Amino acid sequence: MDFSITPEQEQLYASMKRLAAEVIAPGAADRDKEGRWDPDVWKRLAEAGVAGMPIPEELGGSGGSIIDCCLVNEALAEGGRDGGFGLSLGAHWVIGSVPIWLHGSKELQERWLPGLCDGTYIGAWASTEPESGSDSASFKTTAVRDGDEFVLNGTKIFITNGPIADVCTVLARTDKGPTAFVVDTRTEGFVVGRELDKMGCRSSPTAEIHLQDCRVPAANILSVEGEALWRVAFECFDWERTVMMAATIGGMRATIDGAIRYAKEREQFGKPIAHFQAIAHKIAQMEINYHACRNAVYKAAWLKENGKEHMLEASIAKAMTGTLVTENALEAIQIHGGYGYLRDFPAERGLRDAKLTSIGGGTTEIQKMIISRLLLQ
Incomplete structure (x- = not known):
């Protein structure tokens, strides 16, 4: 390869x-x-x-x-x-x-x-609901046909870019099944609710979205009515588990480089702590984790780009990266010691940002479910 x-x-x-x-x-x-x-x-x-x-x-x-x-x-x-x-x-x-x-x-x-x-517009996607997370097909938002329009009602949560989006693709259930609607966020009845106070990735605005008799033209349906999950949503998940995961890889690299710089500068017992095997081995393991995750992400991305089956590889990349990015972030804090526990140092922010990787876009547990089903089918 x-x-x-x-x-x-x-x-x-x-x-x-x-x-x-x-x-x-x-x-x-x-x-x-x-x-x-x-x-x-x-x-x-x-x-x-x-x-x-x-x-x-x-x-x-x-x-x-x-x-x-x-x-x-x-x-x-x-x-x-x-x-x-x-x-x-x-x-x-x-x-x-x-x-x-x-x-x-x-x-x-x-x-x-x-x-x-x-960049004039910012896009968003609204599928998750208060009672519909990993069970993505169980959402309750409805879309009732009324002439050339559909009337949408329901509540979405954890919507990235919700407060700043100009256009949002909303999943709602018609009498034919799950359907994706492109909604101008200025539409009457599209209501941005409370902005959520997150642990990490805090510069990204996240909100609840309330659809209150929100009228959307039937022409705004993506793909085929009633087939949004497997035609549209699942494809989005593939993009999330390849392209979006690459940002996590870049974050891992920055975390390792920051830990190396600190270990070379910080002196204890008369020499830089990088000279102690306990610290050096932590950095070595962080580098091992980084390369394993990067190879997994880029393999899945290469398969996707070349039109090859990649669901297994994408879920492997997502599950592995979600676990190891957090492990690396914790080790970076350990290397920094008490300073790593302070908000003054990027290591602390890195841990809070890292944790989302094992949750958003399909939890690690869901990835293992997908992997096991593909292996055992």
């Missing part, structure tokens, strides 16, 4: 890492502390073509491949060290923009994709 990337992709990675260090990293700690989204950071990244990375050029995007998107996401996370920005960008890409690109009518594509690609 060829693990090399092209010279152009190497340049892309380097330029995105530099951009993130210049634009995202400054103020990341403050945005985390305040739980604040910064539209100026978004604008700078959008000007560089980041917002429309996965969308074809003819539809207004940057035309990046799946591997390109992984590299950009990884580089931004490594250089920017802001898990919240990576979360919002990933959601904007893979569940905000990609479904409209792959499943939207020409009219929906023309209406939304140019703005989503140039």
